[in-house]
Amino acid sequence: MFGRLFILFTLVPLLELYLLIKVGSHLGAEATILLIVLTGGVGALMARMQGFQVIVQIRERLREGVLPADELLAGGLIVVGGLLLVTPGLLTDVVGLALLLPFVRSRVVVWIKDFMRRKIQEGHVHIVTLEERE
Numbered sequence: 001m002f003g004r005l006f007i008l009f010t011l012v013p014l015l016e017l018y019l020l021i022k023v024g025s026h027l028g029a030e031a032t033i034l035l036i037v038l039t040g041g042v043g044a045l046m047a048r049m050q051g052f053q054v055i056v057q058i059r060e061r062l063r064e065g066v067l068p069a070d071e072l073l074a075g076g077l078i079v080v081g082g083l084l085l086v087t088p089g090l091l092t093d094v095v096g097l098a099l100l101l102p103f104v105r106s107r108v109v110v111w112i113k114d115f116m117r118r119k120i121q122e123g124h125v126h127i128v129t130l131e132e133r134e
Contacts, residue, residue: 023090036089042097043097047078047085050100050105051075073113074105077109080099081105084099
């Protein structure tokens with residue numbers, strides 16, 4: 001766990017800084033800053049549109065009496081994508097924008113469900129039913 005946190009909070013920002021310096025040396029500082037601002041703006045619009053679509057899908061599933069698990073996961077990924085877009089950097093912008101694309105997001109939802117299914121089957125996760133909680 002420490003290794004993953006180290007990578008997340010140390011190596012990712014270093015990689016972002018490296019990419020910003022490299023891109024800035026080719027495009028110039030102003031163009032690089034403009035690129036980051038534009039990706040953030042486009043991403044914010046995409047996150048808003050995709051978020052509204054997922055909310056509509058969640059309401060439809062609830063109206064049908066079906067638990068909207070996939071839609072809730074997709075909504076969470078939209079939030080993560082939006083957060084990555086407000087984080088300055090090119091790598092986080094690319095990942096954030098990717099999470100806002102429905103075909104990428106649906107693949108990530110499948111991956112998350114498979115990951116959780118494996119963890120449950122391996123006994124790493126115990127699901128508590130309502131009866132067990134009482």
